[in-house]
Amino acid sequence: MSFLDTCNGTHTKKALLSDSQLFEAQFQELVTELTERDLADPVLADALNRLREVLVYNAPGGKRNRGLSVIGSLRELLPPSQLTQDIVQRALLVGWCIELLQAFFLVADDIMDASVTRRGQPCWYKKDGIGLEAINDSFLLEASIYRLLRRHCRDQPYYVHLLELFTEVLYPPQDRLTSTEKNIANIVYPIVKYKTAFYSFYLPVAAAMYMAGINSEEEHNNAKHILLEMGEFFQIQDDYLDCYGDPAVTGKIGTDIQDNKCSWLVVTAMEIMTPEQRAELEACYGRHDEAKVEKVKALYNTLQMPTLYHKYEDESYQRLQKLIACHAQNLPHLVFLNFAKKIYKRNK
Structure with missing residues (x-):
């Protein structure tokens, strides 16, 4: 069941939410998808719990202009009749991939710049017990982008185009x-x-x-x-x-x-x-x-x-x-x- 819908017996009712609300809801789905697998393995469980902490601390909290611009632009480019639930959900997902890209850059940039605060809170590397391990955490954010794109967009005709866009910006x-x-x-x-x-x-x-x-x-x-x-x-x-x-x-x-x-x-x-x-x-x-x-x-x-x-x-x-x-x-x-x-x- 998509987060866009709510179940009621045998039929589905579309949730009447704004793009901003849909985007927020998508983040919770994204975190769950990336972190709640094979938790029976203690080693993997620790790694996934760390990923959850990295995602929750670093991905939200910004202005979200980049992420919301995907669905916002798509609404200008396609007539409402073509904006199916699946297309909207994938657009929100791609938007969050851009926000993860931004988080990846910011975590690394803050270390290089010796910054103190970011988005009104201590930079990730400044948190107790984090330090330079934040470098590895930035790579976790980057890797999450490609896991999500592969899972949700691999069968779409634009998949390779998306991969090229994301890899081009990494340098x-x-x-x-x-x-x-x-x-x-x-x-x-x-x-x-x-x-x-x-x-x-x-x-x-x-x-x-x-x-x-x-x-x-x-x-x-x-x-x-x-x-x-x-x-x-x-x-x-x-x-x-x-x-x-x-x-x-x-x-x-x-x-x-x-x-x-x-x-x-x-x-x-x-x-x-x-x-x-x-x-x-x-x-x-x-x-x-x-x-x-x-x-x-x-x-x-x-x-x-x-x-x-x-x-x-x-x-x-x-x-x-x-x-x-x-x-x-x-x-x-x-x-x-x-x-x-x-x-x-x-x-x-």
Whole structure:
């Protein structure tokens, strides 16, 4: 019996739930499916209990925009008459696979960045008794994606397309500088375009397109053109919030300055600062020293980085509108506009 239905005697009644509610319910089904097998074996039982703990702590709690965008996009691409219960359930499942991908990245990234909090709670590796075993736990999250796809989508014509989408995103470029002396203005934009944009924006829409039977390379390239532009802004927005966001709202304490990250803020600042300001930046950036971090932030304020960011945000939204008009002639504009509504002017 699917979680979408409730049984009553000999007939089935479809549960009247929102996509968000269906998505939440699907997570419980997913955890049960991945962890409640062969529990009679004590060794396997310990491993599965660990997987349950990893899933429950790290997969929920985010904004879920990536996961919900699969079913949201599919609803724009297919008429209601074609959205069968099985198709909806698989779309929710694929959405959770994207959320597991995000969790996999975050668990690993938090270790590399020595982050303290994530989504309003201690990072997974910071929990008592976890430590660097979190590296193995991140691999458990990754492996869970392919177990779920194989079990639920293997007999679908789009199965190979989904596998290719997920494997393509597993090799993102690095976003940490070795030195602020580098010409980072030429490095940041390729990074932001493919680090987050692909799996956060193109992946959920492309998955929905394949599930809807849209296999045209031209249509996928058109969608990618729009969504990578949107994802570039999203990453720049993340860079801004790392410095200027409220940790009580964002759920994390920013560390880009001390971690020597090649962020939009530092790249933009270096383009407009004086030689004296650049010397101060190079003396302070990438140092795990709170006083030096504050000097970098003060320098950003002197350069009016918040004003420059908000100007960039407005210009980015205007560019996006033009891209949609130009490249989405055969695709529903709401697929892209729904994304835009979620990210522009966000504060977390």
